[in-house]
Amino acid sequence: VGDEGTAGEQLALRRTLHERGLRMTPQRQLVLDAVRGLRHATPEQVCQRVQQTTPTVNITTIYRALDLLEELGLVRHTHLGHGAPVYSAEAHEHLHLVCHRCGRVIEQPTGLLARLTDDLRERCGFRLDATHLALSGTCGQCLSEEDV
Amino acid sequence: VGDEGTAGEQLALRRTLHERGLRMTPQRQLVLDAVRGLRHATPEQVCQRVQQTTPTVNITTIYRALDLLEELGLVRHTHLGHGAPVYSAEAHEHLHLVCHRCGRVIEQPTGLLARLTDDLRERCGFRLDATHLALSGTCGQCLSEEDV
DNA sequence: ATAATTGCAAACAATTTGCATTCAG
């Protein structure tokens, strides 16, 4: 089972939308496909991808579709620190590490935060969300270049 | 020893600046004082604070002073996710937790990340910087309101 | 004098809003 969504999921989605008087428009589908096809893409990048197929889609529509898809739990966004947030498919739950030297984004399993999550809950009752913010630092490649 | 900087530190700072042909101007001192007086303040907030004393200081100068003070290692900035980054005095090294519900910012000792730092270094050679990005989640207060 | 610093206006990037038009049920 990949990102594409099974036929059953498609159906469930349509139902959810219909209950709220909303529709799965071509634009929204294009945005969802773009997010699923790209890895941690900014709204701008999603827009470019969508416009390869349908150049008439406006970036305003991209923003509105991303908001809706996020509300529906189909995509999520992560702040990498600088600039625009990046969107990814909800199925891809990852911890993001961003190198402040080269900008590289490294994905790691969220399980790495299990202990920290427990510690924070005990210490101050804070429920950690592993995916909404990235972690910042220096990647291995930049560190080795630094040694030279 | 608080944030204010001892007489010796002031002197060392002046020397460092002088070596690079730079000066500790009234504006820069005001910005440094503002950052030290406020907790995790945005450039906008620093500007307002400075302008309480000296209304003629332009926000461009605030940005430039913050950059310089950061380069000198006197202040640091942290991205809380949404909106503008926040600046704090370098002496205050903290892990920032930001509640995505109410926006509250909670400070915790960076020691909580010790194990994660080790794990990331071993796993993928990534050197974690505990302060540059905040952690996101839901604070205890919002969680208890949710229960009701 | 000379180089650093500032203020101001304008440019810029990312995002949001208002509104008229279009479209599906």
Added chain:
DNA sequence: CTGAATGCAAATTGTTTGCAATTAT
């Protein structure tokens, strides 16, 4: 028809840049 959705232009926010005027040494 009616509300939802879109596209477009304009407004907003956060930040940077170009440049002329000012200031300290």
